[in-house]
Amino acid sequence: MQKGNAKISMAVIRRLPKYRRYLAELLDRGVHRISSRELSKIIGFTASQIRQDLNNFGGFGQQGYGYNVAALYEAIGKILGLDRKYNTIIVGAGNLGQAIANYTNFEKSGFIPKAMFDINPKLIGLKIRDIEIIDADKMEEYIKENNVDIGIICTNKEQAQAVADRLVKSNIKGIWNFAPTDLDVPEKVMLENVHLSESLYTLSFLLKHNRID
Amino acid sequence: MQKGNAKISMAVIRRLPKYRRYLAELLDRGVHRISSRELSKIIGFTASQIRQDLNNFGGFGQQGYGYNVAALYEAIGKILGLDRKYNTIIVGAGNLGQAIANYTNFEKSGFIPKAMFDINPKLIGLKIRDIEIIDADKMEEYIKENNVDIGIICTNKEQAQAVADRLVKSNIKGIWNFAPTDLDVPEKVMLENVHLSESLYTLSFLLKHNRID
Numbered sequence: 345m346q347k348g349n350a351k352i353s354m355a356v357i358r359r360l361p362k363y364r365r366y367l368a369e370l371l372d373r374g375v376h377r378i379s380s381r382e383l384s385k386i387i388g389f390t391a392s393q394i395r396q397d398l399n400n401f402g403g404f405g406q407q408g409y410g411y412n413v414a415a416l417y418e419a420i421g422k423i424l425g426l427d428r429k430y431n432t433i434i435v436g437a438g439n440l441g442q443a444i445a446n447y448t449n450f451e452k453s454g455f456i457p458k459a460m461f462d463i464n465p466k467l468i469g470l471k472i473r474d475i476e477i478i479d480a481d482k483m484e485e486y487i488k489e490n491n492v493d494i495g496i497i498c499t500n501k502e503q504a505q506a507v508a509d510r511l512v513k514s515n516i517k518g519i520w521n522f523a524p525t526d527l528d529v530p531e532k533v534m535l536e537n538v539h540l541s542e543s544l545y546t547l548s549f550l551l552k553h554n555r556i557d
Numbered sequence: 558m559q560k561g562n563a564k565i566s567m568a569v570i571r572r573l574p575k576y577r578r579y580l581a582e583l584l585d586r587g588v589h590r591i592s593s594r595e596l597s598k599i600i601g602f603t604a605s606q607i608r609q610d611l612n613n614f615g616g617f618g619q620q621g622y623g624y625n626v627a628a629l630y631e632a633i634g635k636i637l638g639l640d641r642k643y644n645t646i647i648v649g650a651g652n653l654g655q656a657i658a659n660y661t662n663f664e665k666s667g668f669i670p671k672a673m674f675d676i677n678p679k680l681i682g683l684k685i686r687d688i689e690i691i692d693a694d695k696m697e698e699y700i701k702e703n704n705v706d707i708g709i710i711c712t713n714k715e716q717a718q719a720v721a722d723r724l725v726k727s728n729i730k731g732i733w734n735f736a737p738t739d740l741d742v743p744e745k746v747m748l749e750n751v752h753l754s755e756s757l758y759t760l761s762f763l764l765k766h767n768r769i770d
Contacts, residue, residue, distance in 0.1 A: 355568075357762050361755040365739075424758045425765030439659055443652035449737060450757060493764065518764045520757060524662060526578075534767075536760035538753065542574040544663060544733060545637045547749035549570055551706065551731045552638030554747075 352400050359397055360420050362387065367417040379410035429454045430518075431491055435507050436498035437462035437470075437477045440522055444496060445472040458490055487514040494518040501525045565613050572610055573633050575600065580630040592623035642667045643731075644704055648720050649711035650675035650683075650690045653735055657709060658685040671703050700727040707731045714738045 366387050370378060380398075384391040398411065401419055421427060432450075434441045437460040444450070445457055461480045462468060470477045478486060486492070495511040497504050497519060504523030511519060511533075518534040521527055529535050579600050583591060593611075597604040611624065614632055634640060645663075647654045650673040657663070658670055674693045675681060683690045691699060699705070708724040710717050710732060717736030724732055724746075731747040734740055742748050 354759075358755065358759055360762070361752070361758040364758075365752075365754075423762065423765075425761035426758065428765075430761065430764070439652050439656035443656055446652055447753075449754065453754065453757075455757060455761075494760065518760050520760055534760060534763035536756055536763065538751075538756050539574070539578075540660075540751065541578075541662065541666065542571065543749055543751050544666075544668060545574040545577075545639065546567075546571055547707065547731050547733055547747060548638035548643065548668075549573070549636065550747040550749065551643070552636075552641075 356397050356400060359389070360424055363394075363397070364417060364420045364424070367413055367420070370413045371417060376413055377410045378413055383411070426454055429456055430493040431456055431458050432494040432496055432520075433458055433483070433487065433492050434460040434475075434496045434498055435462075435480070435483065435511070436460075436500075436503075437464070437467045437472070438498065441496075441498035442472050444498065444522075445475050448473075455494065458492060459486060461486075484510060484514045487511070487516060492516060494520060496520045496522070497527075498522050569610050569613060572602070573637055576607075576610070577630060577633045577637065580626055580633070583626045584630060589626055590623045591626055596624070639667055642669055643706040644669055644671050645707040645709055645733075646671055646696070646700065646705050647673040647688075647709045647711055648675075648693070648696065648724070649673075649713075649716075650677070650680045650685070651711065654709075654711035655685050657711060657735075658688050661686075668707065671705060672699060674699075697723060697727045700724070700729060705729060707733060709733045709735070710740075711735050 366383070380391040380394045383394055387394070389397075398416070401423060432455050434445055434457060437445075441460055441462075445460055451457065457475050460472065460475055460477045461483045462477050463480045467477045468479050487495075492514075493516070495507075495516045495518075497507050497511075499507055501523050504521065504525050505527055508519055508521070508527045508529055512529055516533060518536070519527065519529060521535065521537045522540075524539065524541060526537070527535060579596070593604040593607045596607055600607070602610075611629070614636060645668050647658055647670060650658075654673055654675075658673055664670065670688050673685065673688055673690045674696045675690050676693045680690045681692050700708075705727075706729070708720075708729045708731075710720050710724075712720055714736050717734065717738050718740055721732055721734070721740045721742055725742055729746060731749070732740065732742060734748065734750045735753075737752060737754060739750070740748060
C-alpha cells in the first residue's frame with residue numbers, strides 16, 4: 345500500500361486527517377460501513393472526490409458495500425505515520441508553547457512532548473503538566489541524549505531561523521513551525537508551517553465577499 | 558476586479574496570503590517589479606501556476622515587464638478584505654487565547670481584539686496587553702454594544718459548539734475556530750477552522766515517507 349504513496353499529491357495527504365477525524369466519529373457512533381455518498385454528506389467533499397482520494401490506498405471500498413470504517417480509519421492512520429511515537433520538544437515556552445504543551449490530544453496521537461526550552465530565567469525550571477522548561481543553552485545536548493524527532497518552534501519571528509539552524513545541526517528529523525516566517529532548512533529535514541495569518545486572511549476574504557464554499 | 562471573485566477557487570484564495578507575504582518581503586528589499594519566473598524561485602510555485610493564479614485579478618502582469626510589486630501587494634490585500642478593520646473577541650482566555658491576544662501582528666493587519674471572555678473567576682478582570690478578560694455571561698451584550706465582527710473560539714472541544722451557538726445568536730459575522738472539532742453554524746456565518754492536528758499529521762506523514770515536496 346505504501347508503495348504508491350510517492351505519487352499521492354500533497355492536496356490528498358492534507359485531506360487524510362479530515363477523513364480520519366470523521367471516521368473516528370463514525371466508529372464512536374457504532375457505524376461499521378459507509379458508502380462514499382453517505383460519507384460525502386457528512387464530510388462535505390463530493391462522493392467522486394472521496395472515491396478518487398481513497399482509491400489511492402486501494403482495497404477499502406467495494407461497490408454496493410461501501411467502506412469498512414474501522415479498516416479505513418486504521419489504514420489512514422498508518423499512512424499518516426500515526427502507528428508510531430515521536431519524541432518532541434517545544435522551543436519557546438511563552439503562551440503558545442504552553443498551550444501546545446497543555447494540549448493532551450497530540451500526546452494521545454503519539455507525539456510525546458519531552459521538554460520545553462526557553463531563554464527566560466523566570467520560566468526555566470517550571471513545569472507545564474510534567475514537561476519541564478529547560479535552559480535553551482542545553483537544547484542540543486538534550487536532543488542528542490533523548491532521541492528527539494520533532495522540534496516545535498514557538499518563538500517569535502526574529503528568533504525562529506536561529507532556532508531552526510540549531511535544530512538542524514542537532515539532526516532533528518522534523519520541524520513544526522508556528523513562528524510567522526518562512527524557514528530555510530535543508531531538504532532532509534521535514535518542515536511543516538502553521539501560518540495562522542493565512543487562515544485569518546481566508547476568513548476576512550469570506551467576510552468581505554460573503555462567500556459560502 | 559471583485560466582479561470575477563465568485564469564480565475563484567478556495568485553493569487560489571488560500572495561496573493569496575502567501576503571495577502577499579512574499580511581496581511584502583520584496584517591497585522591504587526595495588524590489589519594484591518581478592517576473593513570474595523570479596517569483597517562482599522565491600515562492601516555490603511554478604511560474605505557470607503563479608501566472609494562472611494572478612490572472613484571476615487581471616492587469617498586474619505585463620509580458621516582458623513582470624508584476625508591479627506594490628500594486629499587486631495592495632490588490633491582494635484588498636481582495637483578502639485587509640483594507641478594513643474587524644472587531645474581534647477571543648472566547649476562552651487560557652494559554653491559546655492569551656497567545657492570540659499577545660500576537661500583535663493580527664492587530665497590525667486590522668483585526669482588533671476588543672475583549673476576551675472566560676468563565677474562570679481567577680481570570681476575569683485580568684488584562685492581556687490592554688485587552689480585558691470579561692465574564693462570559695456578558696458576551697452577548699458586549700457583542701451587540703461593540704459591533705463585534707469575528708469571534709475567535711479558544712475553548713476546549715466540549716464547550717466550542719455552545720460558544721458558537723451563542724455567537725451566532727448574537728449575529729456575529731465570522732468565527733475563527735481553534736477548538737479541535739467541526740462546528741455547526743448557519744451558512745450566513747463565515748467559519749474558518751484551524752485544525753492544528755491536520756498540520757501535525759501532515760508532518761508525521763512526511764517523516765514516515767521521508768518526502769520532499
